[in-house]
Amino acid sequence: MSRKLLFENKTILITGGTGSLGQALTKRLLEYNVKALRIFSRNESKQIEMESNIKDDRIRFFLGDVRDLQRLTRATEDVDLVFHAAALKHVPKIEYNPFEAIKTNVVGSQNMIDACLANDVEKVICVGTDKAVSPLNTYGATKLLMEKLFVSANNYINPEKHRTKFVAVRYGNVLGSSSSVIPKFIDLIKKNKPVTITDPKMTRFTITMDEALEFILNATATSKGSEIFIPKLKSYEISILIEALTELLGETKQEIIGIRPGEKLHETLINHDEIRYTWKINDMYMLTNPHYKLFSGSNFSENYDGISKAENMNSYSSDIAEKITKEELKEKIKNLDLIDKI
Secondary structure: OOHHHHHOOOEEEEEOOOOHHHHHHHHHHOOOOOOEEEEEEOOHHHHHHHHHHOOOOOEEEEEOOOOOHHHHHHHOOOOOEEEEOOOOOOHHHHHHOHHHHHHHHHHHHHHHHHHHHHOOOOEEEEEOOHHHOOOOOHHHHHHHHHHHHHHHHHHHOOOOOOOOEEEEEOOOOOOOOOOOOHHHHHHHHHOOOOEEEOOOOOEEEOOOHHHHHHHHHHHHHHOOOOOEEEEOOOEEEHHHHHHHHHHHHOOOOEEEOOOOOOOOOEOEEEOHHHHHHEEEEOOEEEEOOOOOHHHOOOOHHHHOOOEEEOOOOOOEEOOOOOEOOHHHHHHHHHHHOOOOOO
16 A cells, blocks of 8 residues: 555554654654644653644644553544554663563553554554564563564454554664664763773664654555564674764774673574564565464465565574675764764
């Protein structure tokens, strides 16, 4: 389905809508002829700030918490599409408060599913993370369960009663976002302080906010229900990132502090066991749910344009992915417009 048909005259809800992704997604969706955009979050000060920065009569702000099923059910009334981005995501804080993450990331996701079914929402997309793949920390484990809930929710839908389709997208940290290392590194270099590196050989996938938005919208338009979509990305070594920042900002000292608990040396977006259910589709990978009836037949691929089986792959991780060059990385950093802001 084309994006114009998908979003035109639709009412869309974004949970976690005052976060960096939520605000960027809001601006992008307003470019389409949407009927209304509902921003759902629990942070009233961020809502006030967002309301002053993005002025559009189609936006409505809902104060609420995804832990509150009743409030979610009210927020999803007459909604056509939902982007579920609300989550607790700060790894050290979650390690210290694991059940709080369970209540938001797991129970909150099930609440989202129940509210959307109650209101017969057309399509629901949950925003996942590479941390959900073979998780080493509580955050990753809760996001893995979120994916499982969304993918399996399609199994018990009665198509005679519900039109709802549940879909997941999975990618790594957005380049330059609050959860990425680049703003931190730039700040340390400008203050002439040592840049703290866990391991120079550490690798990470690279995706900008614009690339993430394109990926999410493409996955939304392509999805039929019960898939997990992953973008095809390049990766970089932390040592190359430091070199790029040094050339942009000047020489800096480095301090190697070692890998922190729950942190991985390399990111994985598709693990070895998931490869058997992985397909290539345009500039994305697609994981199918073997328990969902859409994928049970041998000819299900006829439902998708430009699809082919992912072959000659053992996994999809940042250490074996194609590497971005230092010059390409420098250009991406300059385009983020972070250097002058920090």
